[in-house]
Amino acid sequence: MMTVSCPICGSSQWRPEFTGADPISGDSFDVVACQQCDVAYVNPQPGPEKLPEYYPQDYYGERHPVFKDQIMAARARKLGTPSAGARVLDIGCGKGDFLLACRRKGWEVAGVEQAHAPVMALRDEYGIEIVTPEEVSSLPSDAFDFVTLWHVLEHLSDPRAVLGEAYRVLKPSGRILVEVPNFGGWQARIGREVWYHLDVPRHLVHFTRETLERSLATCGFQAQRWSTFSLEYDSFSLLQTFLNRICRQKNHLFQLLIRKPLSYSRVDTATSAILALPLGIVAGLISVVAPLAGEGGVLRVVAHKTTK
Numbered sequence: 001m002m003t004v005s006c007p008i009c010g011s012s013q014w015r016p017e018f019t020g021a022d023p024i025s026g027d028s029f030d031v032v033a034c035q036q037c038d039v040a041y042v043n044p045q046p047g048p049e050k051l052p053e054y055y056p057q058d059y060y061g062e063r064h065p066v067f068k069d070q071i072m073a074a075r076a077r078k079l080g081t082p083s084a085g086a087r088v089l090d091i092g093c094g095k096g097d098f099l100l101a102c103r104r105k106g107w108e109v110a111g112v113e114q115a116h117a118p119v120m121a122l123r124d125e126y127g128i129e130i131v132t133p134e135e136v137s138s139l140p141s142d143a144f145d146f147v148t149l150w151h152v153l154e155h156l157s158d159p160r161a162v163l164g165e166a167y168r169v170l171k172p173s174g175r176i177l178v179e180v181p182n183f184g185g186w187q188a189r190i191g192r193e194v195w196y197h198l199d200v201p202r203h204l205v206h207f208t209r210e211t212l213e214r215s216l217a218t219c220g221f222q223a224q225r226w227s228t229f230s231l232e233y234d235s236f237s238l239l240q241t242f243l244n245r246i247c248r249q250k251n252h253l254f255q256l257l258i259r260k261p262l263s264y265s266r267v268d269t270a271t272s273a274i275l276a277l278p279l280g281i282v283a284g285l286i287s288v289v290a291p292l293a294g295e296g297g298v299l300r301v302v303a304h305k306t307t308k
Contacts, residue, residue, distance in 0.1 A: 001044040007159055007205050008215050011036035014043060020193040020200045023250035025054060029200040037214060040183055040206040045157070054201055071232050072101035078177065078302075079146050082107045086145040089169060091136075091162065092152030095119050099128055110144075112136055133162075139169050146170075148177045153212075154203040163219035170305045176221055179300040182228055184208030186290045187238050187297040194244035196237040196251065197297070212299055221303035228296030234287035235280065237297050242279045247271055 005012045014032040017040055021028050032043045046054060075098055079088065088102050093111030096119040103109050110129040113119050123130050131138065147166040153159050166176050181197030182188060183206035188195050197203065207215070213223050236254075244250045247268040253276065256269065290296045 001050075002047045003044045004041070004157070006034035006037060006039060007041055007157060008039045008211065008218070009034060009037040018193045020195075020198045021250065022054065022200055022202075024056065027201075031198070031200065031206065037211060038208070039211040039215070042201050042204050045201055045204060048157075051157075051201065068097060069101070072097045073104075074231070075150065076101040076105050076107075078300075079105075079107070079148070081105075082145070087143065088146040088148060089139070089144045089166075090148045090150070091166065092149060092155070093119060093130065096122060096126055096128065096130070098148070098150065100126065103128075107146075110139070136165050136169075141168050142171050142174075144169050144171065145174050146177065147174070150177075150179050151181070153178055154180050154205050154207065157204055159205055159215060160219060163216065163221070167220045167305060172305060175224070175302055175304045176216075177300070177302050178212070178216070179230070179298055180207050180212065181237075182208070182295075182297055182299045184210070184295075185228060185297055185299075186286065186295045187234075187241060190238070191241040191244065194241060194250060196240040196244065196254070197233075207299060209294070209299055212301065216301070216303050220306055222306050223301050223303045225302050226294075227291070227300045228294055228298060229287075229291035230296065230298040230300070234291070234297045235284045238283035238287055239276065239280045242283065243272055243275065246275070 006014065011034050013035040015035055017031045017033050019028050019030050029042050029045065031040055033040045079102065082105065085108060087108045087110065089110050089112065090099050091112045093099055093113050094117070096111065099109040099111050111119070112131055112133060115132045119130060147170055153162070156162055170176065181203070191198070209226065216223060240251060240254055243253055249265050249268050252265065252268040253272040287297065
C-alpha cells in the first residue's frame with residue numbers, strides 16, 4: 001500500500017470520508033477527499049505492481065447479461081450520426097462490444113485496453129485496431145472525432161494523463177464523452193461505504209459534477225451537455241446498494257446475474273430473491289426522480305476540445 005497525493009491537483013492535504021470494503025477480496029480501503037479541489041480518492045492504495053491482483057481473470061465476465069446489443073446501440077447513438085470517415089477512440093474498450101456497435105453505425109473505430117483483456121485475442125477477428133495504454137502515445141495527434149471513456153476514468157491512478165492524451169489525439173473540433181459514477185448523487189449518499197459503484201480499490205477516484213468539470217477544464221475541455229440518467233445502471237445499482245445494507249456478501253445479486261458468484265450463500269440468495277421486487281420498485285421510483293434534480297447515479301458529460 002502506498003500513500004498518494006491528489007490525482008487531480010497534486011495536493012497532499014486530505015480529509016477522511018469513510019472506509020469501504022472490496023466486494024471481491026474483502027480488503028478494506030480508506031476513501032479521502034482532497035482539501036484543495038474536493039475530489040475523492042482511495043488513499044492509501046495498492047501500488048502498480050499490486051493493483052492488478054484486484055482484477056481477477058473473470059472481472060471481464062458478462063457484465064451486460066441481458067439486452068447487451070440494445071445497450072451498446074444506445075451508447076453509440078449518444079455520439080450522433082458520423083460523417084464520412086469519422087473516427088472514434090474508445091479508451092477502456094472492455095470486450096469490444098461498444099466499438100462494434102459504433103462500427104455498425106458507420107464510425108471508423110479504435111480502442112485502448114489492457115494487454116491481458118479478452119478483447120486482445122479478438123483483434124484480428126474483429127478487424128479493429130486496439131492498443132495497450134503503453135502504446136497510446138503511438139496514436140497520431142489530431143486524428144479522432146470522438147474519444148469515449150465509459151466508466152474508465154474512475155479506475156485510473158492518473159486521470160489527468162489520460163485526459164491529456166485524449167486531448168492530443170482529438171481533432172481541433174473533436175469531442176470527448178466521459179461517464180463515471182456520480183459520487184455527489186443520491187445513490188452515493190444513501191450507500192456511502194456500501195454503494196454499489198464504490199468498488200474499491202478498482203475505483204480509485206470518485207467524481208462529483210464539480211470535480212469532473214474542473215478536471216476536464218484543466219485538460220483543455222469545455223463541457224457542453226450533462227446527464228445523470230442511465231437506464232443501464234440507475235435502478236439496478238440502487239437496488240444492489242439497498243441489498244448491500246442487508247446481505248453479508250456485497251454485490252451478491254450482481255455476481256449471480258453475471259454468473260460469476262464469488263461464493264454461493266443461500267441466505268444472501270434468498271434475501272435477494274425475496275426483496276428484489278419491493279426494493280426494485282423503490283429504486284426505480286428514486287431513479288426516475290433523481291436525474292430530474294441532477295442527482296442520478298452516473299455523471300455523463302460531452303465536452304469539446306478548446307484551445308489551451
